[in-house]
Amino acid sequence: MMAGEIAIERRRQILDGAVRVFARQGFHATRVSDIADQADVAYGLVYHYFQSKEKVLDEIFTERWSLLLEAIDAARDSDLAPREKLGTVAGFIIDSYRFDPELMKVIIVEVTRAANSFGRTHLDEIDDAYRRIAEIVSEGQEVGVFRADVDPYVASMSFYGVIEQVLTGWIFGLFPAADEDFDNARDLVVGLVCRGIDSEPETG
Amino acid sequence: MMAGEIAIERRRQILDGAVRVFARQGFHATRVSDIADQADVAYGLVYHYFQSKEKVLDEIFTERWSLLLEAIDAARDSDLAPREKLGTVAGFIIDSYRFDPELMKVIIVEVTRAANSFGRTHLDEIDDAYRRIAEIVSEGQEVGVFRADVDPYVASMSFYGVIEQVLTGWIFGLFPAADEDFDNARDLVVGLVCRGIDSEPETG
Amino acid sequence: MMAGEIAIERRRQILDGAVRVFARQGFHATRVSDIADQADVAYGLVYHYFQSKEKVLDEIFTERWSLLLEAIDAARDSDLAPREKLGTVAGFIIDSYRFDPELMKVIIVEVTRAANSFGRTHLDEIDDAYRRIAEIVSEGQEVGVFRADVDPYVASMSFYGVIEQVLTGWIFGLFPAADEDFDNARDLVVGLVCRGIDSEPETG
Amino acid sequence: MMAGEIAIERRRQILDGAVRVFARQGFHATRVSDIADQADVAYGLVYHYFQSKEKVLDEIFTERWSLLLEAIDAARDSDLAPREKLGTVAGFIIDSYRFDPELMKVIIVEVTRAANSFGRTHLDEIDDAYRRIAEIVSEGQEVGVFRADVDPYVASMSFYGVIEQVLTGWIFGLFPAADEDFDNARDLVVGLVCRGIDSEPETG
DNA sequence: TATGAATGAGTTTTCATTCAT
DNA sequence: AATGAATGAAAACTCATTCAT
Numbered sequence: 132m133m134a135g136e137i138a139i140e141r142r143r144q145i146l147d148g149a150v151r152v153f154a155r156q157g158f159h160a161t162r163v164s165d166i167a168d169q170a171d172v173a174y175g176l177v178y179h180y181f182q183s184k185e186k187v188l189d190e191i192f193t194e195r196w197s198l199l200l201e202a203i204d205a206a207r208d209s210d211l212a213p214r215e216k217l218g219t220v221a222g223f224i225i226d227s228y229r230f231d232p233e234l235m236k237v238i239i240v241e242v243t244r245a246a247n248s249f250g251r252t253h254l255d256e257i258d259d260a261y262r263r264i265a266e267i268v269s270e271g272q273e274v275g276v277f278r279a280d281v282d283p284y285v286a287s288m289s290f291y292g293v294i295e296q297v298l299t300g301w302i303f304g305l306f307p308a309a310d311e312d313f314d315n316a317r318d319l320v321v322g323l324v325c326r327g328i329d330s331e332p333e334t335g
Numbered sequence: 336m337m338a339g340e341i342a343i344e345r346r347r348q349i350l351d352g353a354v355r356v357f358a359r360q361g362f363h364a365t366r367v368s369d370i371a372d373q374a375d376v377a378y379g380l381v382y383h384y385f386q387s388k389e390k391v392l393d394e395i396f397t398e399r400w401s402l403l404l405e406a407i408d409a410a411r412d413s414d415l416a417p418r419e420k421l422g423t424v425a426g427f428i429i430d431s432y433r434f435d436p437e438l439m440k441v442i443i444v445e446v447t448r449a450a451n452s453f454g455r456t457h458l459d460e461i462d463d464a465y466r467r468i469a470e471i472v473s474e475g476q477e478v479g480v481f482r483a484d485v486d487p488y489v490a491s492m493s494f495y496g497v498i499e500q501v502l503t504g505w506i507f508g509l510f511p512a513a514d515e516d517f518d519n520a521r522d523l524v525v526g527l528v529c530r531g532i533d534s535e536p537e538t539g
Numbered sequence: 540m541m542a543g544e545i546a547i548e549r550r551r552q553i554l555d556g557a558v559r560v561f562a563r564q565g566f567h568a569t570r571v572s573d574i575a576d577q578a579d580v581a582y583g584l585v586y587h588y589f590q591s592k593e594k595v596l597d598e599i600f601t602e603r604w605s606l607l608l609e610a611i612d613a614a615r616d617s618d619l620a621p622r623e624k625l626g627t628v629a630g631f632i633i634d635s636y637r638f639d640p641e642l643m644k645v646i647i648v649e650v651t652r653a654a655n656s657f658g659r660t661h662l663d664e665i666d667d668a669y670r671r672i673a674e675i676v677s678e679g680q681e682v683g684v685f686r687a688d689v690d691p692y693v694a695s696m697s698f699y700g701v702i703e704q705v706l707t708g709w710i711f712g713l714f715p716a717a718d719e720d721f722d723n724a725r726d727l728v729v730g731l732v733c734r735g736i737d738s739e740p741e742t743g
Numbered sequence: 744m745m746a747g748e749i750a751i752e753r754r755r756q757i758l759d760g761a762v763r764v765f766a767r768q769g770f771h772a773t774r775v776s777d778i779a780d781q782a783d784v785a786y787g788l789v790y791h792y793f794q795s796k797e798k799v800l801d802e803i804f805t806e807r808w809s810l811l812l813e814a815i816d817a818a819r820d821s822d823l824a825p826r827e828k829l830g831t832v833a834g835f836i837i838d839s840y841r842f843d844p845e846l847m848k849v850i851i852v853e854v855t856r857a858a859n860s861f862g863r864t865h866l867d868e869i870d871d872a873y874r875r876i877a878e879i880v881s882e883g884q885e886v887g888v889f890r891a892d893v894d895p896y897v898a899s900m901s902f903y904g905v906i907e908q909v910l911t912g913w914i915f916g917l918f919p920a921a922d923e924d925f926d927n928a929r930d931l932v933v934g935l936v937c938r939g940i941d942s943e944p945e946t947g
Numbered sequence: 948t949a950t951g952a953a954t955g956a957g958t959t960t961t962c963a964t965t966c967a968t
Numbered sequence: 969a970a971t972g973a974a975t976g977a978a979a980a981c982t983c984a985t986t987c988a989t
Contacts, residue, residue: 138969157451159363162962173971178964214533236450244448246440246506247361254507261509268532278534285501285510285523286532292500293493300492302450303458305465319489327531328472328490329418330482345952366979377954382981546948565859567771570983581950586985622941644858652856654848654914655769662915669917676940686942693909693918693931694940700908701901708900710858711866713873727897735939736880736898737826738890753973774958785975790960 142180145170146194149187154233158188158241158249188249192242195234196256199223203263213271214325220264221294222317228298229313236302239295261287277325290324346384349374350398353391358437362392362445362453392453396446399438400460403427407467417475418529424468425498426521432502433517440506443499465491481529494528550588553578554602557595562641566596566649566657596657600650603642604664607631611671621679622733628672629702630725636706637721644710647703669695685733698732754792757782758806761799766845770800770853770861800861804854807846808868811835815875825883826937832876833906834929840910841925848914851907873899889937902936 148170152161163184167174181187206219228235242249243257250257265287271277277286297316300306352374356365367388371378385391410423432439446453447461454461469491475481481490501520504510556578560569571592575582589595614627636643650657651665658665673695679685685694705724708714760782764773775796779786793799818831840847854861855869862869877899883889889898909928912918 141969160451163964164962174973175964175966175971176969179969179971184963240448240450244444244450246444246448246503247364250507258507258509271532276534277532278530281523281527281532285504286527288500288504288509289497289524289527292496292503296492296496296499297489299448299450299496300489303454303462305462305492306489319485320493323485323490323493323528323531325531325533326482327527327529327533328475328481328485329529329531330479367981368979378956379954379981379983380952382983383952383954388980549948568859571985572983575951582952583950583985583987584948587948587950592984648856648858652852652858652911654852654856654911655772658915666915666917679940684942685940686938689931689935689940693912694935696908696912696917697905697932697935700904700911703908704900704904705897707856707858707904708897711862711870713870713900714897727893728901731893731898731901731936731939733939733941734890735935735937735941736883736889736893737937737939738888775960776958786977787960787962787975788973790962791973791975796959 138180141172141176144172145177145180146187146191148172150191150234150237153188153191153237153241158184158237185249188237188241189252191234192238192249192253193256195227195238196253196260199227200256200260200263203260203267207263207267207270213267213274213276214321216267216270217264217290217324218317218321220267221290221320224294224298225313225316225320228301232301235298239298240302243295261291264290286324290320293320293324345376345380348376349381349384350391350395352376354395354438354441357392357395357441357445362388362441389453392441392445393456395438396442396453396457397460399431399442400457400464403431404460404464404467407464407471411467411471411474417471417478417480418525420471420474421468421494421528422521422525424471425494425524428498428502429517429520429524432505436505439502443502444506447499465495468494490528494524497524497528546588549580549584552580553585553588554595554599556580558599558642558645561596561599561645561649566592566645593657596645596649597660599642600646600657600661601664603635603646604661604668607635608664608668608671611668611675615671615675615678621675621682621684622729624675624678625672625698625732626725626729628675629698629728632702632706633721633724633728636709640709643706647706648710651703669699672698694732698728701728701732753784753788756784757789757792758799758803760784762803762846762849765800765803765849765853770796770849797861800849800853801864803846804850804861804865805868807839807850808865808872811839812868812872812875815872815879819875819879819882825879825886825888826933828879828882829876829902829936830929830933832879833902833932836906836910837925837928837932840913844913847910851910852914855907873903876902898936902932905932905936 145166148168149161149166152165152169155161156165163177164174166184166187167177170177177184177187181190202223203220206216206223209216209219211219224235242253244250261284265283268277268281268283268286268290272279272281272283297306297320301308306312349370352372353365353370356369356373359365360369367381368378370388370391371381374381381388381391385394406427407424410420410427413420413423415423428439446457448454465488469487472481472485472487472490472494476483476487501510501524505512510516553574556576557569557574560573560577563569564573571585572582574592574595575585578585585592585595589598610631611628614624614631617624617627619627632643650661652658669692673691676685676689676691676694676698680687680689680691705714705728709716714720757778760780761773761778764777764781767773768777773796775789776786778796778799779789782789789796789799793802814835815832818828818835821828821831823831836847854865856862873896877895880889880893880895880898880902884891884895909918909932913920918924
């Protein structure tokens with residue numbers, strides 16, 4: 132193993148440690164020394180790899196958020212039906228939480244919902260996701276499966292808002308978080324956003 | 336005017352000043368001296384009326400949130416149809432933002448979406464709102480206007496999540512916030528949550 | 540009862556309240572509001588009667604210490620034998636503690652033993668007591684009942700040091716403080732200072 | 744020189760600086776910045792090495808007091824006569840003052856005589872000294888050189904009280920503090936405590 | 948006299964960041 | 969790369985004192 136690889140490993144160690152303490156204590160309440168302790172790394176090394184505590188969170192966020200953007204792109208560009216595309220996106224986010232709840236907690240709590248700090252900093256990236264999801268909605272409207280009288284961007288925001296609220300429920304412990312709950316969540320969210328909660332109009 | 340009334344006025348002054356600076360800078364970035372300056376009051380007076388900076392925010396939140404809880408109760412106990420009840424609740428929240436955006440920004444950004452700090456502290460009060468809204472959904476299910484296959488609590492969370500996301504859009508400047516936008520928002524949210532974004536199935 | 544008398548009563552109330560809180564918490568740890576609360580008097584009234592928190596303690600000390608000076612004078616000028624005079628002084632101090640332990644605790648802990656604060660302020664008054672006691676010792680030397688090779692001032696300091704240490708033992712709870720202990724203390728102190736702890740040399 | 748040694752040096756620097764400012768201004772009147780300035784060290788370094796200002800004083804006291812306890816033990820366990828043992832103890836304390844008056848001033852003024860703050864905190868350690876000295880007195884009673892009718896613990900307290908009062912005289916500038924005074928003080932104290940101030944009974 | 952609201956200087960403590968090794 | 973000691977700015981909070989009523 133070469134020196135460069137070790138360095139990469141150390142960065143990882145620090146990022147992973149930071150995720151754990153940020154998830155547990157929140158960004159503001161964690162000291163740089165907490166990150167170093169959790170990562171099992173010397174205090175000063177955090178500053179060797181990162182310019183500041185904020186940059187650590189920035190990287191945590193961007194690393195993950197870019198995967199989300201890719202996932203949305205992939206869904207959008209796929210051959211699936213619009214509703215399935217939304218399902219894919221919802222599934223990706225829900226699985227992200229399912230398999231790394233600490234990371235997603237940090238991203239949601241410390242960034243996307245932190246309008247006064249990191250939310251503002253990363254607003255463009257966050258908005259980017261809304262816009263790409265909106266493109267899926269637009270397509271659905273063009274092919275006639277989604278109503279044309281809803282602004283696609285608003286629909287996108289709402290869709291994302293529902294997903295985040297569900298994750299928030301898990302984060303806060305308001306919802307049960309068993310395997311089956313995760314399994315159902317995707318369809319539940321998509322069903323809710325697409326069909327609403329009204330009972331079906333009598334047909335025929 | 337009596338001494339007691341002056342004291343009440345001073346509390347108000349401090350609370351109002353705090354809302355303004357919290358909205359502008361965020362809770363963590365505002366110093367107690369900022370509150371005092373904004374409220375045009377001596378530094379120490381903040382501590383005369385409040386035990387700590389946190390207690391100021393606590394009171395700001397609780398004061399407003401209790402109004403929301405009352406509004407939900409009033410809607411729930413009214414003679415309106417379930418969907419109208421949801422509309423009333425959505426309208427109340429949207430109007431709260433419309434007529435005091437700084438206050439609502441503080442409540443959402445610093446409390447309901449701050450899972451690591453005040454969100455946790457006020458979780459019971461927040462959850463209380465979800466539960467009361469869920470009761471409206473339950474009623475709708477009982478009378479058959481809402482689908483029975485959606486958990487009322489999940490539906491309530493989603494409903495609230497959509498509203499908060501819309502407010503977040505305004506807060507971030509992602510949505511236009513003209514009078515007509517506020518006028519439409521209520522029906523838009525309710526329409527979205529109730530009917531979803533699917534185009535109407537062909538009837539007949 | 541006239542206005543002047545009420546004023547005197549209020550001063551007393553404040554002084555007495557101050558003694559209780561000073562004894563319990565120490566001078567530094569007691570706030571002016573504690574004094575007011577304990578005295579059952581409005582906050583600002585403390586400042587109506589006293590220039591500052593320090594002046595309250597000054598008066599507490601001086602009021603009592605002047606009694607001690609008078610008692611020493613009375614003993615010194617009496618017809619008693621020198622050893623009896625010392626016994627009278629010791630008895631006065633011990634009884635002062637016996638019948639008002641809080642007051643004496645404050646005087647000792649906050650003034651006579653507080654070399655960096657009030658001890659320095661009241662050094663002349665404290666030293667005055669040492670000098671007057673020394674006069675008793677001098678007289679004893681002149682009439683031949685006390686050894687001439689001990690500096691009277693040093694003897695006086697030692698005598699006072701022993702008494703204060705005994706009071707300190709009570710204050711700290713290191714000594715039992717039953718009635719009989721107080722009864723014995725006077726003779727014990729005088730016996731110790733006069734005869735020492737050596738066993739009697741064999742005579743004859 | 745290694746890093747560890749430097750760290751130890753810095754602690755020393757801070758402790759020594761603290762002794763000087765505590766002696767000059769008293770614990771309450773010295774700010775942490777005074778300690779840092781006096782120690783010629785950055786502000787934050789005080790907190791790097793000590794949890795709080797109080798812990799600095801705690802360490803100053805305990806470091807020195809443990810030497811005293813050792814000295815008492817050594818005297819008690821020596822082959823000297825009881826009276827000589829007391830002389831050794833008195834000599835140790837007096838020399839402690841003679842060669843480091845600032846340190847002893849801090850210990851006496853801020854700890855052993857501060858019944859409302861550090862005296863209480865360190866009561867066990869202080870009492871430990873009294874008890875060990877009392878063992879010397881007990882031994883003297885057993886071998887018949889000290890009177891049996893004096894409680895050894897009370898005698899110990901008195902002995903210590905006399906020494907402290909003498910040091911207090913020096914601290915306050917009430918006693919001359921030339922070399923000869925220090926030379927004499929030890930015998931003076933022991934003579935006083937052992938033989939008292941009474942003139943010798945006529946023998947023969 | 949009496950009240951207690953108002954003032955603001957003063958101090959501890961924290962902790963992100965730097966830097967010498 | 970790695971370490972952790974050193975730095976010092978920043979902020980919350982306290983509380984003696986003043987003052988308007």
